[in-house]
Amino acid sequence: MPVKRYDSSIVDVAPLGQPLKFEFSGKVAKNRFYKASMAEDLASWNVEDLEERGIPTKELIELYRVWGENEWGVIATGNIDIEFDMLDAIGDSIITPECPFSGPRFEAFQELAKAATAHGSLVVGQVTHPGRQLAARIRKDTISASATQHPPKNGIEYAKPRAATKEDIARVVDGFAHAAEYLDKAGFDGIQLHGAHGYLIAQFLSETTNQRTDEYGGSITNRLRLVSEIAREIKRRVSPDFIVGIKVNSVEFQEKGIKPADTRILCETFQELGFDYVELSGGNHEDIGWGTKKDSTAKREAYFLEFVRDVVPHLSKTKKILTGGFRTTAAMVDALDILDGIGLGRPAAQEPRLAADILAGKVASAVQPVDGVVDDVWLSLSSAGSQMVQIVRGQEPFDLSNPKLAESFKKDLAAQIGKIIAANGSLEIRGFPELSDPDATSHPYGVPY
Ligand SMILES: Cc1cc2nc3c(=O)[nH]c(=O)nc-3n(C[C@H](O)[C@H](O)[C@H](O)COP(=O)(O)O)c2cc1C
Structure with a gap:
């Protein structure tokens, strides 16, 4: 059965192949494709020995080698955490303030950077702290802007947060800054702060989660203080040509959540702070907003485009990248009228070659998963x-446009969820579902469906 792609009118893709210069660092991406951050769950993991966690493995490095040979202008890594036990997810890479600029962890990060940049892509490490979005099975307590616990969602219980003290905040600032220096020394081109999707930085930015009455809460200037301190400390420690970017929500779907008018102020501040780029996204664990629930979104394709229109004209130096929902070259080229880069997440897992194939004129759009997949976050x-995982094993990623394979994957996912429930909080259980349909694993990498 041939792969089904989204319909796209045929457009000149030359604008997507234009280099992109980052003003503050001076670094130049070879084109406008941005491989968005996707937590890979492929770093080392050890339940007992915390310091054995979060080292990039050969498999993780292989994944970046593959993206590195496929013409992505910028490749962002999945979340890198700054504590051994405050993780976005099991299997994330980790750099804590205690990690030295030498040894097996450092060498593994060096190898990852080398693999990703071997053909001229830039690589940025996305660094995060989960704050209140820490799963309670990983650790029972956590820090956040305020002591507002995340309600259970999709079967996940969240850790109990306390309002971060000044000492906690100093450790967070040091954690991000150390990770930046570490990545710089390991050969990465830059860092991206994860300030979106409801993680710690976003918890400080959003009034839904920040009820502080000190200098870190209240006015938007105060809510921006954490990220300003992080940015200044990073700039103090890294080389002048190191990219500093941030991912931030253009919108959160809660009453007191981030609104586009706030995003404008945030972005103007990011420019004053010397951020090379802002990647705009939306949603958080409570409502992620990646999907086409609204008809208007389906027609427009990129989920958050309507929210960023008022934001982007105010940025002259900081580059604007939008991620979420881009699937056709027609929409991507159109969006470059107001944006500088096109972020792609899920399509880069389905087709690591997508950027190269679009630029070579081989395809005009991404694979179209069967109905119901895109709107279902899990x-x-x-x-x-x-x-x-398939890419790492030398397999062609299974075709989500194929109803039989998509259906079989749903069963594999249900089986994986069953295993997690049966494990009753055990930290031994990790990983994405194993594929049971032999047709899902029968194509060697590079042999399309
Ligand atoms: C498997 C997976 C893992 C993700 N992990 C991260 C992450 O670590 N950090 C992040 O900022 N976004 C993460 N995302 C979100 C993507 O970067 C992107 O914002 C989202 O997939 C929407 O873009 P898309 O429609 O092109 O997939 C992840 C998405 C997927 C599918």
Whole structure:
């Protein structure tokens, strides 16, 4: 059965092949494609020995080698955490303030950077702290802007947060800054702060989670203080040509959540702070907003485009990248009228070659998953995860446009969820679903469906 792609009118893709210069660092991406961050769950993991966690493995490096040979202008890594036990997810890479600029962890990060940049892509490490979005099975307590616990969602119980003290905040600032220096020394081109999707930085930015009455809460200037301190400390420690970027929500779907008018102020501040780029996204664990629930979104393709129109004209130096929902070259080229780069997440797991194939004129759009996949966060997260594992194993990622394979994946996901429930909080259980349909694993990498 041939792969089904989104319909796209045929457009000149030359604008997507234009280099992109980052003003503050002076670094130049070879084109406008931005491989968005996707947590890979492929770093080392040890339940007992915390310091054995989060080292990039050969498999993780292989994944970046593959993206590195496929013409992505910028490749962002999945979340890198700054504590051994405050993780976005099991299997994330980790750099804590205690990690030295030498030894097996450092060498593994060096190898990853080398693999990703071997053909001229830039690589940025995305660094994060989960704050209140820490799963309670990883650790029972955590820090956040305020002591507002995340309600259980999709079967996940969240850790109990306390309002971060000044000492906690100093450790967070040091954690991000050390990670930046570490990545710089390991050969990365830059760092991206994860300030979106409801993680710690976003918890400080958003009034939903920040009820502080000190200098870190209240006015938007105060809510920006954490990220300003992080940015200044990073700039103090890294080389002048190191890219500093941030991912931030253009919108959160809660009453007191980030609104586009706030995003404008945030972005103007990011420019004053010397951020090379801002990647705009949306949503958080409570409502992620990746999908086409609204008809208008389906027609427009990129989920958050309507929210960023008022934001982007105010940025002259900081480059604007939008991620979420881009699938056709027609929409991507159109969006470059107001944006500088096009972020792609799930399509880069389905087709690591997508950027190269679009630029070579081989395809005009991404593979179109069967109905129901894109709007189902767990289904699309975990299918992209299983596809990343396939790439590492030398398999062509299974075709999500094929109803039989998509249906079989749903069963594999249900089986994986069953295993997690049966494990009753055990930290031994990790990983994306294993594929049971032999047709899902029968194509060697590079042999398309
Ligand atoms: C498997 C998977 C893991 C993800 N992990 C991260 C992450 O670590 N950091 C992040 O900022 N976004 C993460 N995302 C979100 C993507 O970067 C992107 O914002 C989202 O997939 C929407 O873009 P898309 O429609 O092109 O997939 C992840 C997405 C997927 C599918």
